[in-house]
Amino acid sequence: MVAQQGPPGRCNLAFCFVQRQAFQEATDAPRQHPLRHQYISVHGPHEQDTIESSVSFVGTWLVTLLTPGSKVLGKSNIVGLHVGPKNVFLITGAQNIQNLLRNSPNVGFETFTLLAIRNMIGATPEDVAKFAKDKTGRLAGDAEPGQTRYWAGMHSVMQKYLSQSHFANALGTTYQQFFSEQLARFPVGEWTEISVVRLMKEDMARAAVLSLLGKRILEVSPEILDLFWEYDKVLGTILYGPPRWLFKSVYATADRFCGAAGNYFHDAWTSFDWGGLDAEADWEPVFGSRFFREFSKWMMECGFSLRTCGGFTGVTGIVA
Numbered sequence: 001m002v003a004q005q006g007p008p009g010r011c012n013l014a015f016c017f018v019q020r021q022a023f024q025e026a027t028d029a030p031r032q033h034p035l036r037h038q039y040i041s042v043h044g045p046h047e048q049d050t051i052e053s054s055v056s057f058v059g060t061w062l063v064t065l066l067t068p069g070s071k072v073l074g075k076s077n078i079v080g081l082h083v084g085p086k087n088v089f090l091i092t093g094a095q096n097i098q099n100l101l102r103n104s105p106n107v108g109f110e111t112f113t114l115l116a117i118r119n120m121i122g123a124t125p126e127d128v129a130k131f132a133k134d135k136t137g138r139l140a141g142d143a144e145p146g147q148t149r150y151w152a153g154m155h156s157v158m159q160k161y162l163s164q165s166h167f168a169n170a171l172g173t174t175y176q177q178f179f180s181e182q183l184a185r186f187p188v189g190e191w192t193e194i195s196v197v198r199l200m201k202e203d204m205a206r207a208a209v210l211s212l213l214g215k216r217i218l219e220v221s222p223e224i225l226d227l228f229w230e231y232d233k234v235l236g237t238i239l240y241g242p243p244r245w246l247f248k249s250v251y252a253t254a255d256r257f258c259g260a261a262g263n264y265f266h267d268a269w270t271s272f273d274w275g276g277l278d279a280e281a282d283w284e285p286v287f288g289s290r291f292f293r294e295f296s297k298w299m300m301e302c303g304f305s306l307r308t309c310g311g312f313t314g315v316t317g318i319v320a
Contacts, residue, residue, distance in 0.1 A: 262310020
């Protein structure tokens with residue numbers, strides 16, 4: 001976790017999950033007891049203070065959740081804590097953040113995304129390993145014989161079909177169309193009292209799903225939006241990858257959501273006419289947008305399991 005120091009009493013946070021190796025490269029931090037807070041200053045002698053945790057293996061993140069931010073950050077500009085077996089660091093100060101990002105090859109887009117693929121998406125160990133072993137990065141380039149560039153392939157699909165003006169405009173147009181259909185139930189020229197939260201969670205979310213993924217997902221998995229909002233409640237927990245045995249309900253919620261998305265993906269993939277005119281349409285009802293159709297083709301070309309494809313469908317198509 002990297003924090004950019006703002007005005008007094010405030011802290012603008014950005015998130016970066018740092019391996020111990022990366023942190024030591026930037027700060028030369030000594031190894032400490034695995035279940036204690038570590039307060040470490042990178043500008044001068046090491047200063048340490050500890051907050052004990054009596055919960056074996058779970059670590060100091062439970063204590064951190066109950067500790068005011070001003071107390072944690074008030075003693076040092078770097079705090080190390082443990083989330084189960086993982087090392088997480090809260091870092092403040094522009095110079096510290098620059099040193100960390102500049103000096104360590106282990107901190108970057110792939111570090112955070114791999115964490116999301118493993119925990120939020122719930123990819124199988126075999127599919128996680130495909131990304132973990134790919135050290136070729138995201139930039140375009142030729143692959144070696146027998147090599148699949150997973151990072152570059154994913155980045156290429158997203159960059160082309162989400163950022164190029166034609167496809168971005170198509171997404172905006174279909175979203176406006178579906179959202180207008182949701183609003184059509186309100187009489188023109190009459191006052192209507194509505195819940196803003198309900199409008200966002202139901203009408204706007206439905207329009208976004210229809211625009212990006214098409215109508216088939218709501219036919220195959222009509223409960224997908226309700227499952228998403230339940231999943232949304234546990235995202236902050238599951239991202240850290242806590243022990244499944246300790247967070248059974250959290251993982252059950254994620255499994256229900258990703259499973260429903262996987263059922264839709266299987267139906268869409270097996271029923272779509274890839275030789276028809278819709279294969280290159282800006283929008284069609286089975287896969288929705290051109291982006292998700294191309295993203296689905298990329299997933300299958302990579303040989304991902306249905307569990308991984310379902311997780312990608314839910315997280316990339318709905319959560320994102």
